[in-house]
Amino acid sequence: MKALQSLKDLVPTKCHADLALFLQPWGYQFKRLLLDPAKSVRVEAVTIMAAVGAAVGKALLPHLKGLLGPWYLACFDPYPGAAAAAAQSLAEVFPGKKQADVLVFCRREVLSHITTCLASTPQSLGDARRDAPHEMEERHARITAASLTAAAALLTTLVQQQQPQQLTQEPDAVDQQAATDKGTPEAAAAAAAVQEVVEKLQELLNIPGFFKKHLGSKAIEVRRAAYGLVNCMSVAAPELLASCEAAAAPLVLGALQEKEPVNHPAMWRMLLSYINSQQPGCWAAVNMQKAFLPRLLALLRHGCYGSAAVSLPALLPLLALFPRQLLSLQPVLLLDQILESLWLGLPHCAGNQAARNATAAAYQECFNWGAKQAPVLATATGSAT
Numbered sequence: 001m002k003a004l005q006s007l008k009d010l011v012p013t014k015c016h017a018d019l020a021l022f023l024q025p026w027g028y029q030f031k032r033l034l035l036d037p038a039k040s041v042r043v044e045a046v047t048i049m050a051a052v053g054a055a056v057g058k059a060l061l062p063h064l065k066g067l068l069g070p071w072y073l074a075c076f077d078p079y080p081g082a083a084a085a086a087a088q089s090l091a092e093v094f095p096g097k098k099q100a101d102v103l104v105f106c107r108r109e110v111l112s113h114i115t116t117c118l119a120s121t122p123q124s125l126g127d128a129r130r131d132a133p134h135e136m137e138e139r140h141a142r143i144t145a146a147s148l149t150a151a152a153a154l155l156t157t158l159v160q161q162q163q164p165q166q167l168t169q170e171p172d173a174v175d176q177q178a179a180t181d182k183g184t185p186e187a188a189a190a191a192a193a194v195q196e197v198v199e200k201l202q203e204l205l206n207i208p209g210f211f212k213k214h215l216g217s218k219a220i221e222v223r224r225a226a227y228g229l230v231n232c233m234s235v236a237a238p239e240l241l242a243s244c245e246a247a248a249a250p251l252v253l254g255a256l257q258e259k260e261p262v263n264h265p266a267m268w269r270m271l272l273s274y275i276n277s278q279q280p281g282c283w284a285a286v287n288m289q290k291a292f293l294p295r296l297l298a299l300l301r302h303g304c305y306g307s308a309a310v311s312l313p314a315l316l317p318l319l320a321l322f323p324r325q326l327l328s329l330q331p332v333l334l335l336d337q338i339l340e341s342l343w344l345g346l347p348h349c350a351g352n353q354a355a356r357n358a359t360a361a362a363y364q365e366c367f368n369w370g371a372k373q374a375p376v377l378a379t380a381t382g383s384a385t
Contacts, residue, residue: 004044011051019052020059027063031070035125037135042082046074050089068106069113076149078142078221100161103154107193110154111200117147141219148214148225152232155197159236161190198237205244211251220260227266231273238277245278249285256295261307268314275321283323300341303348308355312362319369335370339363
């Protein structure tokens with residue numbers, strides 16, 4: 001750590017030519033430093049990278065493709081302090097639109113680094129002779145989570161690059177601007193970049209066990225990052241998920257078994273966006289009576305394991321997305337089970353007024369929904385019997 005601080009102090013004293021020569025050996029060390037278990041070391045590494053990058057200017061370009069992958073990944077470090085420092089360092093060297101342009105230019109190298117990290121093991125990222133087993137597992141979980149989040153962020157950024165930004169204009173002006181933007185070299189480059197990212201993500205999703213490995217990971221941060229990636233693909237590239245529905249749907253819809261409250265906001269965003277983009281096909285790929293409904297009811301009975309205030313506002317939107325075939329199978333009983341589970345979950349919210357208020361609001365919303373849908377539910381009940 002002292003060596004890094006000394007190096008940081010040394011950077012402003014060196015001339016442009018010396019710093020340019022420093023970049024090649026620094027690239028290897030930079031990658032290794034970002035794997036360090038010490039958060040302070042990772043923060044110092046990106047701080048030095050920012051100082052050197054800003055000082056050398058265009059001399060950074062020959063080395064950029066080798067540096068940007070780990071640099072970009074560092075922006076999604078699960079430790080907020082390290083992630084913020086990395087994002088700030090990247091923004092200092094590539095302010096504003098330049099950062100998106102750089103991602104378009106280096107997308108193959110960034111994608112290659114992401115896929116390499118996702119294929120890694122605790123042993124390949126560390127040294128079993130020097131590192132404790134728990135350090136190796138923690139490092140692997142951190143890098144995996146950062147890689148999944150980086151993949152989602154890269155796809156989102158590139159998709160935004162190929163879309164018109166004039167969102168405050170009148171509709172006709174937006175259409176005209178969109179037509180113009182599609183013909184620009186920047187939009188064409190962004191479209192090509194998006195296609196490459198989509199193809200690489202498709203390869204990742206087709207790896208046997210990809211969804212089980214990440215959505216079912218023991219590491220909290222990995223599951224949360226996987227929820228974010230599925231949510232991103234549901235919005236930006238739903239065709240990716242449609243092509244692997246049989247593998248994805250049971251695990252995505254089965255994520256209701258998540259018991260970590262910190263993961264619930266990401267889980268609900270994923271669930272709703274996935275169903276919106278993949279219905280009705282996704283429902284056919286999961287056993288509603290044995291997998292989906294029991295997990296949903298268990299979540300409600302346990303007061304959402306402490307996340308009722310943020311989880312229960314998503315219950316009514318989920319109920320509205322239930323497939324017709326499910327509502328035609330004892331719909332009154334289904335609604336009764338949901339209401340009863342909400343009631344049983346109320347004691348778990350003791351001492352948390354926000355959670356109790358959310359439970360009461362969800363109960364009322366679901367009851368009102370059932371009342372408004374009564375004719376449909378009655379018809380469904382009659383047809384089911």
